[in-house]
Amino acid sequence: MTTITDPPQGAFRLSMLLNDTRYRSYTFQFIALVALIAAFAFLGSNLFSNLAAAGLNISYQFLGSPAGYDINQTLVEYTSQSTNARAALVGVLNTMLVAFLACVTATIFGVIAGVLRLSNNWLVSKLMSFYVEIFRNIPVLIWIIIIFTIMIAVLPGPRAFRGDEPEASMVLNAIAFTNRGVYIPAPVWGPGSMVVVITFLLSIMGVFAYRRYATKLLYDTGRLLPMGWPSLAIFFVPTLLVYFIMGMPVGLEYPELKGFNFAGGIKVGGPLIALWFALSIYTGAFIAENVRAGIQAISKGQTEAAGALGLRSGRIMNLVVLPQALRVIIPPLISQYLNITKNSSLAIAVGYADITATLGGITLNQTGRAIECVLLLMLFYLTISLCISAIMNVYNNSVKLKER
Amino acid sequence: MSDTSANSVAFVRTETVPPSPPPFSTTGPVKWAKDNLFSTPFYSVLTVAAVYFIYLILAGTLPWILAGVWTTSSLAECREVLEGVSGACFSVLTERWNQLLFVFKYPVDQYWRPSLAFIVFFAAAAPVLFYKLPRKLLIITALFPFVAYYLIWGGTIWTPILAMAGVVAGYVVYSRLVAGSFAAGFFGGIAAAIVVWTIGGWIIPDNANEGAWLAAVPSRDLGGFMLNMMLGVTCVSLSVPLGIALALGRQSDMPLIKWICVIFIEFIRGVPLITLLFVASVMLAYFFPPGTTTDLFLRVVIMITMFSAAYIAEVIRGGLAALPRGQYEAADSLGLDYAQAMRLIILPLSLKISFPVIVNVAVGLFKDTTLVSVISMFDLLGMIRGPILASTEWNGVYWELLGFAALLFFVVCYGISQYSQWLERQLATDHR
Numbered sequence: 001m002t003t004i005t006d007p008p009q010g011a012f013r014l015s016m017l018l019n020d021t022r023y024r025s026y027t028f029q030f031i032a033l034v035a036l037i038a039a040f041a042f043l044g045s046n047l048f049s050n051l052a053a054a055g056l057n058i059s060y061q062f063l064g065s066p067a068g069y070d071i072n073q074t075l076v077e078y079t080s081q082s083t084n085a086r087a088a089l090v091g092v093l094n095t096m097l098v099a100f101l102a103c104v105t106a107t108i109f110g111v112i113a114g115v116l117r118l119s120n121n122w123l124v125s126k127l128m129s130f131y132v133e134i135f136r137n138i139p140v141l142i143w144i145i146i147i148f149t150i151m152i153a154v155l156p157g158p159r160a161f162r163g164d165e166p167e168a169s170m171v172l173n174a175i176a177f178t179n180r181g182v183y184i185p186a187p188v189w190g191p192g193s194m195v196v197v198i199t200f201l202l203s204i205m206g207v208f209a210y211r212r213y214a215t216k217l218l219y220d221t222g223r224l225l226p227m228g229w230p231s232l233a234i235f236f237v238p239t240l241l242v243y244f245i246m247g248m249p250v251g252l253e254y255p256e257l258k259g260f261n262f263a264g265g266i267k268v269g270g271p272l273i274a275l276w277f278a279l280s281i282y283t284g285a286f287i288a289e290n291v292r293a294g295i296q297a298i299s300k301g302q303t304e305a306a307g308a309l310g311l312r313s314g315r316i317m318n319l320v321v322l323p324q325a326l327r328v329i330i331p332p333l334i335s336q337y338l339n340i341t342k343n344s345s346l347a348i349a350v351g352y353a354d355i356t357a358t359l360g361g362i363t364l365n366q367t368g369r370a371i372e373c374v375l376l377l378m379l380f381y382l383t384i385s386l387c388i389s390a391i392m393n394v395y396n397n398s399v400k401l402k403e404r
Numbered sequence: 405m406s407d408t409s410a411n412s413v414a415f416v417r418t419e420t421v422p423p424s425p426p427p428f429s430t431t432g433p434v435k436w437a438k439d440n441l442f443s444t445p446f447y448s449v450l451t452v453a454a455v456y457f458i459y460l461i462l463a464g465t466l467p468w469i470l471a472g473v474w475t476t477s478s479l480a481e482c483r484e485v486l487e488g489v490s491g492a493c494f495s496v497l498t499e500r501w502n503q504l505l506f507v508f509k510y511p512v513d514q515y516w517r518p519s520l521a522f523i524v525f526f527a528a529a530a531p532v533l534f535y536k537l538p539r540k541l542l543i544i545t546a547l548f549p550f551v552a553y554y555l556i557w558g559g560t561i562w563t564p565i566l567a568m569a570g571v572v573a574g575y576v577v578y579s580r581l582v583a584g585s586f587a588a589g590f591f592g593g594i595a596a597a598i599v600v601w602t603i604g605g606w607i608i609p610d611n612a613n614e615g616a617w618l619a620a621v622p623s624r625d626l627g628g629f630m631l632n633m634m635l636g637v638t639c640v641s642l643s644v645p646l647g648i649a650l651a652l653g654r655q656s657d658m659p660l661i662k663w664i665c666v667i668f669i670e671f672i673r674g675v676p677l678i679t680l681l682f683v684a685s686v687m688l689a690y691f692f693p694p695g696t697t698t699d700l701f702l703r704v705v706i707m708i709t710m711f712s713a714a715y716i717a718e719v720i721r722g723g724l725a726a727l728p729r730g731q732y733e734a735a736d737s738l739g740l741d742y743a744q745a746m747r748l749i750i751l752p753l754s755l756k757i758s759f760p761v762i763v764n765v766a767v768g769l770f771k772d773t774t775l776v777s778v779i780s781m782f783d784l785l786g787m788i789r790g791p792i793l794a795s796t797e798w799n800g801v802y803w804e805l806l807g808f809a810a811l812l813f814f815v816v817c818y819g820i821s822q823y824s825q826w827l828e829r830q831l832a833t834d835h836r
Binding site for chain 1: 439440441443447450451454455457458657658659660661664670671673674675676677678679682683686687689690691692693694767771772774775777778785789800802803806809810813814817818821
């Protein structure tokens with residue numbers, strides 16, 4: 001907001017550095033630069049003298065030395081003899097895993113709650129606004145701890161599944177909810193299962209190809225092909241056919257009670273479930289508000305105009321309301337995904353081995369390399385945030401109203 | 405005509421039929437239920453499911469709450485009283501209320517001090533939140549930080565008085581010089597305050613805390629919900645001015661200042677609060693001059709303030725961007741310089757737009773203060789997970805304690821968010 005004045009004539013004088021708007025900004029920036037350098041020099045000299053006094057130095061050697069602790073939930077191979085860098089990698093993957101799962105379920109919860117909150121059903125819409133207010137106004141850490149407490153204090157131990165008349169039983173004989181975690185069946189990939197998987201992927205592509213062809217046909221000739229049942233058929237039929245032709249190569253390994261604990265199947269630890277569920281239900285409340293705001297932002301005239309053109313209500317939603325509402329919904333949705341990723345660092349409170357708990361928790365405490373660990377931790381989260389912001393910018397530019 | 409009809413038609417009604425009541429199904433509660441609960445088959449199913457869900461929740465919790473025990477001194481006694489009936493053991497709240505609310509190791513005979521500070525807090529917050537109250541009440545707000553500091557931490561009374569003297573000196577110098585130029589007033593005020601504090605620091609003797617009226621309480625003895633409140637209030641009030649400065653810096657024409665602000669804001673917003681708290685607990689001490697020891701409370705306040713300042717700066721930037729360009733141009737055409745234009749026109753208008761959002765950020769920040777329990781500070785949640793659940797008397801009382809914490813946060817946060825919506829309606833002066 002520089003003031004526009006007639007440029008004064010005459011030679012440069014020293015006082016113009018303060019009084020002339022053309023030069024004043026250079027003065028201010030110079031002062032800011034000097035202050036910044038001075039502050040960094042002050043902090044840096046403090047840091048080095050403090051480190052020297054404590055006999056420490058900045059070094060990342062510890063990443064290559066054995067970590068010496070166990071992690072109960074890992075996606076890659078890991079033993080206590082693996083390096084600290086490997087432990088950090090396990091943490092990174094665990095963070096990504098819980099963030100991805102929570103993003104998917106939070107979106108589902110949020111969209112359902114947001115749409116139902118706008119419904120004409122008084123009871124359901126009140127129930128949904130109750131859900132939104134309850135979950136938005138209580139800290140997520142309390143939710144994580146509450147759900148974790150349910151996992152460890154309410155669910156039965158594996159012992160309860162034993163005996164002729166067990167106190168607890170498995171859901172559908174396949175899923176066991178115990179206080180040590182949830183056991184789910186694991187897929188067994190027999191010979192020839194690759195063919196089934198490839199067929200499945202091809203049929204997904206086939207669905208998209210069919211829908212694109214139908215749309216093109218509609219635009220070119222006006223002929224309307226059915227969309228619903230052919231898509232379903234392309235999705236299921238080839239895969240099932242190949243599955244049975246190959247002799248059912250993909251099986252399920254069910255968890256079974258062996259001794260004092262379950263064996264077989266996949267164990268999903270209590271901390272992961274608590275974090276996943278708490279994050280998705282907490283963030284779902286925020287997403288519900290975004291969805292509601294997005295749908296309400298579309299003026300009623302749009303719906304009425306589409307109805308006047310003779311569109312059916314499903315098509316009004318798909319072709320008129322949703323494309324416009326998504327423009328409003330998606331940017332805050334992506335920043336909620338960012339929040340989920342950042343809030344997943346609360347894993348440390350329930351002992352889920354994400355990056356904060358491995359690199360910023362146990363590794364930091366065992367090696368004492370506080371500065372290095374915290375810096376690496378910040379770098380990781382910063383990278384994720386910047387990537388998500390970049391995606392958001394690309395999206396925003398692509399859906400921006402093209403005004404001419 | 406009248407005889408014709410009298411003779412040819414058997415019966416003619418001479419008076420109008422009284423309106424019959426509408427059918428039973430189109431009035432009153434039945435119609436309401438039909439419209440709002442059972443309008444389509446799908447909605448009917450939803451309604452039944454919702455009713456069943458509410459019944460499940462109530463059937464699960466109500467008997468448990470109503471059978472609650474309030475007067476025992478340990479969980480084992482609770483179980484004896486309940487005799488196998490499912491019921492809550494609220495005695496933990498009545499027995500440990502002091503730890504939950506404000507105290508970690510606070511001296512028992514001094515409980516009145518944080519309580520009084522809490523009451524004064526309402527008097528101080530009222531004129532800020534409700535702009536229709538007389539403006540003179542802002543004096544209480546201005547005095548509150550010093551009074552609250554003295555009440556909670558105690559020690560020599562000269563510390564808050566000196567701090568206040570510095571602020572007063574700064575304000576006097578500022579109001580003298582601001583007529584000439586804002587920059588001179590601003591920096592002159594800061595310089596005057598620093599001079600007073602430095603001189604005062606020499607005058608106050610090192611052992612001034614001994615024999616003070618109110619015994620000094622170290623920060624590590626504070627805890628419970630009071631710690632959440634203190635962190636929330638302190639950090640929000642400190643971060644608003646910092647956030648304004650960052651937002652203005654981000655809008656600046658000067659590239660260097662703009663980039664400093666952009667990098668700061670994006671860095672802070674890109675990392676989780678918990679990593680900043682790690683910085684406070686394990687790293688920040690390395691950046692202070694050698695030989696000084698700083699309080700963990702102070703270090704946490706510094707980091708949370710930086711955190712919320714970055715978020716508030718983005719909110720204020722939104723407010724600045726929402727302002728019509730004409731306001732800036734009008735200020736320029738009146739011949740106001742940058743400081744005057746900002747102080748008199750731009751900031752008042754844009755803060756009015758962004759204030760309700762700032763309140764929402766403050767709610768989020770207040771909820772985030774529970775994270776300090778991760779770096780082993782004993783706030784409400786840290787207190788529950790640490791000393792109370794670990795004690796032999798109360799090991800296993802999860803739901804009463806967590807429910808209490810959730811209720812406390814819900815009341816405060818819901819109250820503030822309702823306030824923010826009310827304020828938004830009050831401030832909506834444009835006729836759109």
